Structures are given as structure tokens and as C-alpha cells.
Amino acid sequence: MKTVPYTATLLLAASLFAEMNDDPLRATLLADRLETASGQWSRWEHLVWDVSAYAGYDLDKAYLYSEGSKAPGESESQNELLYSRAVAPFWDVQIGAEADTADGKSVGWGVVAFQGLVPYYFETRLRLMVNAQAVALNAEAEYEMLLTQRLVLTPRIELQAYSSDVEELGAGAGLSSIETGLRLRYEFIREFAPYVGVSYAATIGNTRKYAPIDDVQAVAGIRLWF
């Protein structure tokens, strides 16, 4: 007797809703990148995460984003909490707060972001961060190319810029960093897909005086959501 599926469906069936609601509350978490990287003499000691979660409805959602990396002797992260409103068929406007950290120091920002699907199916997000010290801009784009129904190649690019130096974050004025990657994942189920890939990260201009990075890395990780 298969008690487990039985019990599971029992729980689900108990919630069989009676009313007709086209827009029920829902919550989801997506770990788009959970990976470890190897490059520049490091041996798979570099950990990277890129996670988002939301709870809400068709039009209104509360979003949480966390992106960052950890390596021996260094760590950095960007964490956002935003209210998101659908304003066009493919576009959301988001507003909220962000806390960035770098090697134990942290900086707060107010954030406005635009998230959506541009023609040709590029997933894009453009975010503008403001505090007393500086204005920062972050742009990212990702494309999902299906090699087969389950094998997906994802090129990705992210750019960051600052209006003036933000010493705590080790960022210099102007275009500060570029990060680009190519990942190949296999979706065993939609919710679970391990991947391998390469990523390239570099600091640019004034930022190089804080951290001159120019690094090609091999990456391996999983993408999962529920």
C-alpha cells in the first residue's frame, strides 16, 4: 500500500477549493544559480548564489532577491526587498530597499527596478539604486535557448555602474564591473536542473584600483524552484 502518495493527496484534497478565484495567492522561490566556481588558482572554493522569491498575485507581488558570492577571504552580496507591480503585459515596476555587503561592510540603497521580457524573449532587469553617497545602475539580461526540450543553454550578462566611488563596496565611479556567463542545464523535472558552464567576471575602470579582477571560471551548480 502506498501510504505516502495517499497521505499527500489527502492533504491536498482537503484543500480542494470551492469558490472560483482566478488569482489565488501564491508564493514561489527560484534559485536560478547555486554554483561553485573554479578559476585563478582557486579550486571550487568560490560559491555563488542568485535567488529570488515572491508572494502575491497576478499584479501585485512582494519580491525578495539575493545575489552574492563567497570565496576564501572575500564575500559580497546584494539583497533586495521590493513591492512589484505589473504595469504592462510583459513588465513589472518594482520599488523597495537594498542592502549590499562586501567583506563585512554594508551599504543601504533605495531601489527602483524594471523587470520584464523584452521582444525576442530576453529576460531583463534594470535597477537603479540611490543613497546619499551615489547612484548606481545594474542591468542584467538572460536568454534561454532550448537545445532540446530539457537541455537549455543560457547566456547571461550583468553590468554594474556607480556615479561615484563607494569605498565600502570596493566600487569606483563609472562602469565598474561586467559579468557574463554561459550555462548548460538539464531539466530532469522543470523544478530541478543541474548545470555546468563558464563565467567571466571583470572589474572596469576606477574599480580596478580596489580589486583588479579578470577571471574566467568554470562553474557547476543547480537551478531549482518550487
Add this chain to the structure above:
Amino acid sequence: MDDHPAAIQRRRFLQSVAVSAVLARTLLSAGEGGSAPAPIKRRESLMLEGTEFFLTLERTVVNVSGSDVLATTVNGMLPGPTLKWREGDTVTIHVTNNLPVSSSIHWHGIILPFHMDGVPDISFKGIAPGETFTYRFPVRQSGTFWYHSHTGFQEQSGVHGTLVIVPKDEDPVVSDRDYVVSLFDWSDENPEAIYRKLKLHSDYYNFNQRTAGDFISEVKSEGFWDALQHRAMWNRMRMSDRDLSDVTGYTYTYLLNGFTEAEDWHALFETGERIRLRFVNQSAMTIFDVRIPGLKMTVVAADGNPVKPVKIDEFRIAVAETYDVIVEPEERAYCIFAQSIERSGYAAATLAPRAEMHAARPAMDPPQPLTMADMGMGGMTGEGGADTGAMKCGGGMQMPKEEGKKHMWPITPLPMRRGVGTTMKAANPRYRLDDPGVGLRENGRRVLTYADLRNYYSTADAPPPDREIVLHLTGNMERYMWSINGIRYADAAPLTFHYGERLRITFVNDTMMIHPMHLHGMWSDLETGDEARLVRKHTVLVQPGSKISYRVTVNAEGAWAYHCHMLYHMPGMFRKVEVLP
């Protein structure tokens, strides 16, 4: 008794039993005791006949695809029992709700007083847990219909069954044997979980998306620039020409009379007999393409109403539609084959003289992509720029004769909203009555289209419309939002019909999905090209990017539901209709 003697002599009505694959062990108080009940036995069950019926809705453990899961069932059966009524009788049905939530039964396509229609919050307040509601109404029609829960997504988990109504007078359809063939899409997943996944990722169940490999083969067949332009056009619009079904065989097990293809339900016959097959699509989300390889089918009724016989090889049956066909098989086994529109699976059974015979299954057809015509752009062969050649429907597009004189009656303006919930507007929607639809074009078989349907009885005396309303079917596939005129049900004012008027209703499908639209309480007299033979239907399939018109005589008082019958479109793509005196 009322039957024509010749007809009665030839007919052994519903000699086979109606079928219910699961006669289940039910859970009157699920969760008690901690141990799960044994899986139920799958077998055929009986049809109920008479004027008084007792139906019980309950949770039942079923095992359709290898796991024990809970279904919501009628009298412990999946599908529920077939009810056989007789035209002219008054039927009484006591429906007891043993589910832990409110429920309802709606009599689909049945013309009845509105408070017997069984739609919660419109016709009545629903049936509370533990309560019994008694339906009682005169049966004023005959043919093949069905019933289902109109509450939440209970239909998906099993609350549905077939209605067979025997005519009071002579049946224009003469047959020796009579079988119900119900089609259904069973999922072990909870329907709410399916809906949630669609809201999170609308392409979750679509494993037929365009790939890089497809592009290479397109380059080979179309040349690089045409292939690139073709692809770019769809991508620019952020739409996929592979959006054929929202939910697929990835989660569905397709059932015929409650049986899987492997369980192989049998319809038995003796050689030389005329057999009537009553196809009913009781699915939540699946449009089926049905054929019996090696056998011609003669369509004799659509949505319960007799039509002029049409001989065909194949027909498409949208969710909630019914078609009666006559077949005259030879001494051999045939496969009754119903493949889902996106070709991710099929339901099948055997039609044979003996139970030990088994019919081989044909291969599924490859899925066809949508064309520019399905987006309401361009259209006929040779038109439509980059889509040249992609849209081939045989002859020209047939359109209703009165299209040119549509301004002879006033169009009632209705509120319209374009915004987050609408991604597309059909720029050039056309009547496409003789288009068999995506997946059935140019397949070498004689496929039924709406243009083939002619009412068995004359409609020449029907009054002309007093006015027209135009309803746009709208949505945002990316966000999985559905609406009518860009306004979802929760935000919409009811539609107002006036008792005694004759309406023309025109649908414009501004989406890339098929929407089977169902008006409760009144007939939809479909314009298929012959004014004197308008076809009576209760559910009308509206092809993507197309338009279609029908007439409604407003002859039923009260409040009625009007909606798309795709279960996960229905919560948004819905209107309440109020018939004012």
C-alpha cells in the same frame, strides 16, 4: 412506446452498459484511523435509468496511473454513472455532498429553470458539505449531454458523467447498438497545484517548444533568411507558435470511459450492425482529435441535436462538446483513437466483434505549429507576408452569408480594457468555419469542420437578430491571465439580455488558444453558412485569431453562466448573464 416500430425493432438501446472504470472504495471520513484504504477495483459499472436518481459526491481513492490518489467522485465512480432520461419525463435528482467543501452539479446543455442549473452564486448557493440538494425539472430535449461539478476545479478530479436522453418521438438516428464514449484527462496532481504551476510558469507542461534543432531543420526547408524571419516574428511578439495546450500528457493520463489505453475498453458489435457512438469530451483542458482508422464515421448529432448526416474520417471535439456518430464496422477489430491536440498522448479503445480481439493503435500525428492565421494576422494561403504557405485550409475561408450585412442590426457597445491582462489583439480575425484547425490541416483525411454542420431541422423561420454583441476573448499567456474584453470575471459587470429578444453574438479570439465557449440555459444557433440550417450547440469552439457568430433566442428567465470551458481559463474568462424581462 413512443418509438417508431421499425426503429424499435432495430435498436437495442444502450445494450452495453454505460461505463465507469472505477467502482471505488470511498472515504466517508478520510484521514481517520491512519491507514489508507485499499486501492479500488477498476471495472465497468451500471447506467442509472428512470425518473428519480440519488447521487453522492465523495472523496474516493483511485489508482489510474500507478499511485493511490484521491478523486472526487459521483457514487464512487470515475466517471460518474451515466444517467438515462426520457424526453417528456420530469426527473428528480437528489445530490448529496459528502465532500469536505461546497459542491454542485450542473446539467450541461440542458434547457431548464435557472435555479436548477447548478452554478454556485448564480443559480443557487451551492451544496454545502453534508447537505442534499434536490434537482427537479422537466426534460424537454433528447440526445447526448453530460453533467459536472461547477465548483472550483472538482470536475478535474472526477465529478462528471454522461446524460443520455431518449426522444419522446421517433429518433431520427436509427442504430442497433448504442455506446457512450466519454473522454477525460485524469491527473494525479491536485488541480490547484496544476493551476499554481500555470500561474508560475505557463509553459510548465509544454514539452514541444521550439528548439535549436527545429531551427536547423527550418533552415533546411525554408532557407536561412525565411526561417530566421519567421522565427523572429514570433519571438518579437513574445509568443510561441507551439502553445497548443496549457496542460498535457506530462501530467495527464487520457481516459476513455474511465479506462486507459492499456486497459483497452471494448465496444462489441455483431457484423452488419449500425452502431451509435456518443462521444462526450468531459475533460478539464484537453481538446481531442478522434478517428477510427479504417472506418468512416457519419456524424448525426452535435451537442445533442441532430444534424444532417456527414461522412467523415476524423473530428475535433473541444472540451464540453458532444458528437454522435454512426459506424458500420466489418468483422474485424478497430481502434477508437482520440489524440490530444498537442499530441502528447491519447485515449484509445477497441471496437470489435469479440472481447478477446485487440486493435493496434495508430501512430500519433506530429504536432503542427500555429500559423499567422491563428494569430488573426494574414490568413489565406498566399497572404500574410512571411507566413506564406503556412496556412493551408483547403478551399477559401467560408464565412456566414450575412457577414456582409452585419450592420443590419445594431451592435451594443460593451466595456473593453487593454492592459496587463492582454498581450494580443487579432488584427485581422476571420471566420474560419471550414478550417479544421491546427493539427488537422492537410492531413489527407476528411475532417469535420463547423462548415459541414447543418441542422437536421429547418431554422428558416427563426427571426432575424434584434441586435449584436461582440465579445473578445482575451488573455496574457505569459502571466496566465484570462478574460473577456480584457476584463476578468471578478471585475466584470453582468451581461444584460432581454427576454424575448433574438441576439447575434460574435466572438473574436484575441489569443492563441482555442476557447470552447458555453452559454447556459439557452441554445447557441451557430452560423455555419446556411441560414436555413443554423446548428444548435451549447458549446462553440472559437479558433485562435478567428471570429465566429451565433444567434441566441433569449427565452429563459433568470441568471446564467457564460464562460470558456477550459477549466483553468474559466475563473477569468467568465460572465454572468442576466435575462431581464
